Structure formats: C-alpha cells, structure tokens
Amino acid sequence: xxxxxxxxxxxxxxxxxxxxxxxxxxxxxxxxxxxxxxxxxxxxxxxxxxxxxxxxxxxxxxxxxxxxxxxxxx
Amino acid sequence: xxxxxxxxxxxxxxxxxxxxxxxxxxxxxxxxxxxxxxxxxxxxxxxxxxxxxxxxxxxxxxxxxxxxxxxxxxxxxxxxxxxxxxxxxxxxxxxxxxxxxxxxxxxxxxxxxxxxxxxxxxxxxxxxxxxxxxxxxxxxxxxxxxxxxxxxxxxxxxxxxxxxxxxxxxxxxxxxxxxxxxxxxxxxx
Numbered sequence: 001x002x003x004x005x006x007x008x009x010x011x012x013x014x015x016x017x018x019x020x021x022x023x024x025x026x027x028x029x030x031x032x033x034x035x036x037x038x039x040x041x042x043x044x045x046x047x048x049x050x051x052x053x054x055x056x057x058x059x060x061x062x063x064x065x066x067x068x069x070x071x072x073x074x
Numbered sequence: 075x076x077x078x079x080x081x082x083x084x085x086x087x088x089x090x091x092x093x094x095x096x097x098x099x100x101x102x103x104x105x106x107x108x109x110x111x112x113x114x115x116x117x118x119x120x121x122x123x124x125x126x127x128x129x130x131x132x133x134x135x136x137x138x139x140x141x142x143x144x145x146x147x148x149x150x151x152x153x154x155x156x157x158x159x160x161x162x163x164x165x166x167x168x169x170x171x172x173x174x175x176x177x178x179x180x181x182x183x184x185x186x187x188x189x190x191x192x193x194x195x196x197x198x199x200x201x202x203x204x205x206x207x208x209x210x211x212x213x214x215x216x217x218x219x220x221x222x223x224x225x226x227x228x229x230x231x232x233x234x235x236x237x238x239x240x241x242x243x244x245x246x247x248x249x250x251x252x253x254x255x256x257x258x259x260x261x262x263x
Contacts, residue, residue: 031255035117035224038205044112048126049093049104055134057096 100137107150108133111157114221118161120206128164132157150225151232158218158236208259216251223248 028034095101111132116125135156136143143152209217215237222233223244230241237244 031220031252031259032224034205034259035220036226038202039110039113039224041202042109042113042116044108044129045122045126046092048108048112048129052104052130052133053093053096053101055130056100056137059134059137 097137100133100140103136103149104133107153110150110225111153114154114157115161117206117209117221118158118217119164120210124164128157128160132160135160147235148232150227151236154222154228154236162214204259204262207262208255211258212251212254215247216254219244219247219251220255 026037028037093101095104108129112125112129115128115132116122119125119128132153136153143149147155209220212220219233219237222228222236223230228236230244234241234244239247
C-alpha cells in the first residue's frame, strides 16, 4: 500500500467518524426543544389502553353528555 | 371554545389503535392525548410504572367527570390539570416519601418505543435518564412549567391557567427555568 492510498484511507476514516458524530449529537436551543425531542421518543405502553378499556367497561354507562352528542354528530 | 375547535381536537388526531374501545368517542380522546399525558406523568413521577398507573387513573377520572366538562378550556388543558393534581398528590403521599422507586432498567426500557435499534434505545434511555435527573433537581414549579411549555399546542395563557399565574409571569419564569435546566443538565453529563 503506497502512502497516497494510506492517506486516502485515513481521510475516509475521519469522514466516517465525523459523520457518525453528526448523526449522534444534536444541539437544542432551549430546554423545551430537548423535552420535545425526549417526548417524541416515548410511547405509551399498549397495556395502559387495554387496562383503561377494561376499567371503563366496569363503569356505569355515562349520561349522554354534550361531547358525546357532538362527536357522534347527532 | 368554539365547537368546531372542540370537534377537531376530539376527532382530527384519532390514531389507529388495536384497542376495540367500549366507548369509541372516549377512545378517540385517549388516542389524541394519551402520549402527552403519559409523558408529563413520566417526567413528574420519574417512574414508568407509576406513569402508566397515573395515565390510566387520569383518563378514568376524565371518563367519570366528562359530564361536568363544559368545554370552557381545551380538553388537553383539562387533562393536564387532572394529571398535575394527580401526580402532585401521589408525590406528596406517604408511600412516595418512604418507599424506594421500583423503576429498574427493564422497566425503563419498556418506556421507549419497541422495535428500535438497540443502540438507539441505549442512547434514548441514557438521554431520558439524564433529563429525568435534571428535572428532579429543579423546583416543582420550574419542572411543570418547562414540561407544559414544551407542548407547542399550549399557549402561554393556557400554561398560565394551569400554573395559576399570568402569561407574562410564565414568560418571566420560563427564562429562569431554562437557565436552571441548562445549568443542571450540564452537570449530569
């Protein structure tokens, strides 16, 4: 391997490392931006919806409130 | 709030769900707002298991009280109010003061979306833990303020309603809360 190809290999390695750095580090201007980013990574576990649905099934049927009429379009 | 806004808030963001809701209208509300409620509970409680319980309890309370909700504030604002009260009550309870958190690594990992690249999960988990430590080091007032303002759908007026202060006071305190957060966050690197 001549010196030119060694140099090219080194340059490629540096470029690769810089690219990785760019992918894994993100700067946030404010705390809210960071929290928004954090929130976007969080999913609600599906078990919560299942459990809530079961709990609702045990509840007495609610009176027909304005929001139910509104959503159903009656 | 104008009816068309309420309707949009209830229906527009309805996401596909594997759950066959017993009450589809309420299911639509859950689908539209559960993520932000779970996130707020998670960061206020600092424990995914407790956040899951809190999210369940908040929506169950909302279901029971829907008859008394008149639409004077947005549904999301109303749900946030229930969440803040619920989490504050739990945080002040005897159990919270006297028992160790049962959050462990496995539980934290379930708080992150499934199907992720393991390295990505690690990165998210580490960042999440750092954010949690930072928030825990702040006063409750700053913590709630930052978490609410991070929701772009809430106006400063609505954040003010939730934190019982004016929008101008929110702006003033937000500046100090940001500085406190940045200072603490740099210490937990």
